[in-house]
Amino acid sequence: MTIQNPKPKIQNRISPAYPLVLPTWIVLGVFFLLPLTILLVISFAQRGTYGSLKPIEDFAQYVRSGKILANYARSLHPIYLQIFWRSVWMAVVTTVLCLALSYPAAYYIAVVAPARRRNFLLGLAVVPFWTSFLIRTYAWMFLLRTEGLINRTLLSAGLISQPLELLYNNFAVLIGLVYGEIPFMILPLYASLEKLDLSLLEASADLGAPRSSTFRRVTVPLTMPGIVAGIILVFVPSLGQFIVSDLLGGARTILAGNLIQNQFAVARNKPFGSAVAFELTAAVLTLLFVYTVYTRKKGQDVLL
Amino acid sequence: MRGRGGFLRAHTWLIYLFLYAPIAILVVFSFNKATQTAVWQGFTTEWYGSLVHNDLILTSVRNSLIVGVAATVVATVFGTLVALALGRYAFRGEGLTRNLLYLPIIIPEVVIGAALVTFFGVVGLRLSLVTVILAHVVFSVSYVAIVVRARLSGFDRSLEEAALDLGARPLQTFWRVTLPLILPGIVSGTLLVFTVSIDDYVITSFVAGVGATTLPLQIYSMLKVGVTPEVNAVSTLLLLLTVVLIVIAQRLQQPPPEGVRD
Numbered sequence: 001m002t003i004q005n006p007k008p009k010i011q012n013r014i015s016p017a018y019p020l021v022l023p024t025w026i027v028l029g030v031f032f033l034l035p036l037t038i039l040l041v042i043s044f045a046q047r048g049t050y051g052s053l054k055p056i057e058d059f060a061q062y063v064r065s066g067k068i069l070a071n072y073a074r075s076l077h078p079i080y081l082q083i084f085w086r087s088v089w090m091a092v093v094t095t096v097l098c099l100a101l102s103y104p105a106a107y108y109i110a111v112v113a114p115a116r117r118r119n120f121l122l123g124l125a126v127v128p129f130w131t132s133f134l135i136r137t138y139a140w141m142f143l144l145r146t147e148g149l150i151n152r153t154l155l156s157a158g159l160i161s162q163p164l165e166l167l168y169n170n171f172a173v174l175i176g177l178v179y180g181e182i183p184f185m186i187l188p189l190y191a192s193l194e195k196l197d198l199s200l201l202e203a204s205a206d207l208g209a210p211r212s213s214t215f216r217r218v219t220v221p222l223t224m225p226g227i228v229a230g231i232i233l234v235f236v237p238s239l240g241q242f243i244v245s246d247l248l249g250g251a252r253t254i255l256a257g258n259l260i261q262n263q264f265a266v267a268r269n270k271p272f273g274s275a276v277a278f279e280l281t282a283a284v285l286t287l288l289f290v291y292t293v294y295t296r297k298k299g300q301d302v303l304l
Numbered sequence: 305m306r307g308r309g310g311f312l313r314a315h316t317w318l319i320y321l322f323l324y325a326p327i328a329i330l331v332v333f334s335f336n337k338a339t340q341t342a343v344w345q346g347f348t349t350e351w352y353g354s355l356v357h358n359d360l361i362l363t364s365v366r367n368s369l370i371v372g373v374a375a376t377v378v379a380t381v382f383g384t385l386v387a388l389a390l391g392r393y394a395f396r397g398e399g400l401t402r403n404l405l406y407l408p409i410i411i412p413e414v415v416i417g418a419a420l421v422t423f424f425g426v427v428g429l430r431l432s433l434v435t436v437i438l439a440h441v442v443f444s445v446s447y448v449a450i451v452v453r454a455r456l457s458g459f460d461r462s463l464e465e466a467a468l469d470l471g472a473r474p475l476q477t478f479w480r481v482t483l484p485l486i487l488p489g490i491v492s493g494t495l496l497v498f499t500v501s502i503d504d505y506v507i508t509s510f511v512a513g514v515g516a517t518t519l520p521l522q523i524y525s526m527l528k529v530g531v532t533p534e535v536n537a538v539s540t541l542l543l544l545l546t547v548v549l550i551v552i553a554q555r556l557q558q559p560p561p562e563g564v565r566d
Contacts, residue, residue, distance in 0.1 A: 031420070036411075135327075135330070260414045280415060
């Protein structure tokens with residue numbers, strides 16, 4: 001049961017809401033928006049010696065010569081394009097795998113399982129959602145490494161004579177990503193499937209539709225909001241991933257997140273790192289903008 | 305129908321096996337006598353014992369607790385206030401506030417970390433536990449605001465009106481009626497935010513200076529050097545802590561059954 005509280009209309013006097021939101025505005029303004037703005041400005045600068053910024057002597061000349069966009073131009077070099085491309089397809093494969101694995105599970109929890117077990121089953125999906133991503137990634141490192149359990153087991157079973165190279169490749173990163181992101185897919189799918197009106201499925205069956213077309217033409221369209229939310233919730237963090245690719249991947253599995261971190265921590269080229277950071281942010285925000293337009297059109301409630 | 309249900313059930317349990325088995329194996333091997341290989345060589349609690357004598361780990365645990373508590377307290381107060389404002393008033397900048405609260409959760413952690421470390425450099429703030437706390441407050445406020453706001457949407461305003469009609473002052477109404485009703489939401493938000501803070505690696509790795517190593521940073525650097533049973537032991541303890549907090553938070557988030565009064 002939800003109680004609708006009609007909100008008072010906006011009045012001309014100062015709303016009592018402002019003292020309540022002011023502390024957060026200040027915190028997020030100073031320690032979030034301002035830092036992002038500085039980062040954006042720096043993305044147009046050039047690196048000086050020792051990782052500092054090169055002073056700009058003639059600003060007009062700096063703009064005219066195109067140097068102002070040099071970092072963005074550099075990010076289009078094939079080396080970096082390859083990294084972006086890898087980030088995108090890794091995120092796509094992760095999202096597809098998560099969706100394919102999660103939909104049947106969410107369907108079972110929300111529709112098939114006895115009602116009294118639903119909370120327990122859902123709880124099992126929620127706990128990993130909040131538990132340490134770092135440790136969950138480490139768990140796979142522990143399993144996949146040369147001295148790890150999988151290699152040990154295969155060796156002692158005599159199935160292999162040499163340990164397999166399971167770690168530090170795309171395969172390991174994909175496992176880590178799917179493993180880490182699956183809960184983010186199950187939860188929105190469940191939320192959608194739970195609201196599914198089962199009588200519509202019965203109606204479809206009564207009218208002679210085979211199960212597969214009921215699924216395709218009734219179930220999937222009705223749960224599309226959950227599917228889209230899940231895709232966003234998995235795709236966006238996968239795109240900006242750092243830990244999984246750093247721990248389970250090798251030199252050839254660098255993703256956009258690792259490239260940014262590297263420019264700040266190792267290469268000391270903050271301007272270039274900032275430019276890449278903004279390209280990533282722009283990609284993420286575009287996706288979310290499209291998503292917001294989609295949910296508005298469907299008239300769904302958003303989180304806040 | 306039965307056949308399909310059986311398949312779906314088996315599939316679901318396989319997914320849960322996939323989700324829980326790696327963690328379970330990690331926990332089991334924190335009790336393994338062997339130092340290097342993943343071969344079971346007998347039960348021991350020796351790695352937990354050696355944690356107590358590992359100064360690096362103890363310091364990092366202390367740092368994590370300081371950061372977690374400080375960031376959580378600030379974020380809980382600020383986040384609750386924002387949630388109250390969003391829940392009951394229409395004001396100019398309302399939509400802007402909502403979007404602003406989403407951003408720290410949406411924007412990749414690497415970007416936030418890079419922005420903050422650059423900002424601290426520009427304003428000349430030396431990296432320390434303080435910078436870590438500030439960074440954690442940024443993302444924590446959003447989590448608290450979302451959780452508390454969700455709780456407010458099921459809130460019965462007539463209870464407050466009744467209190468006011470009966471002559472209670474607004475502040476009195478807040479302390480005696482509003483706060484007790486939304487308290488479960490606040491506590492649950494607090495616990496969630498504390499877990500997120502205790503777990504955070506990416507943003508912290510950017511803004512933690514020398515001497516501000518938190519537990520995840522310590523675990524990470526141990527992993528980079530080599531996998532030891534000690535890492536499994538400390539990971540197990542961290543997992544245990546977060547799972548306990550999450551289960552409590554989940555319990556609190558579910559609204560009490562209707563008709564039940566305290």
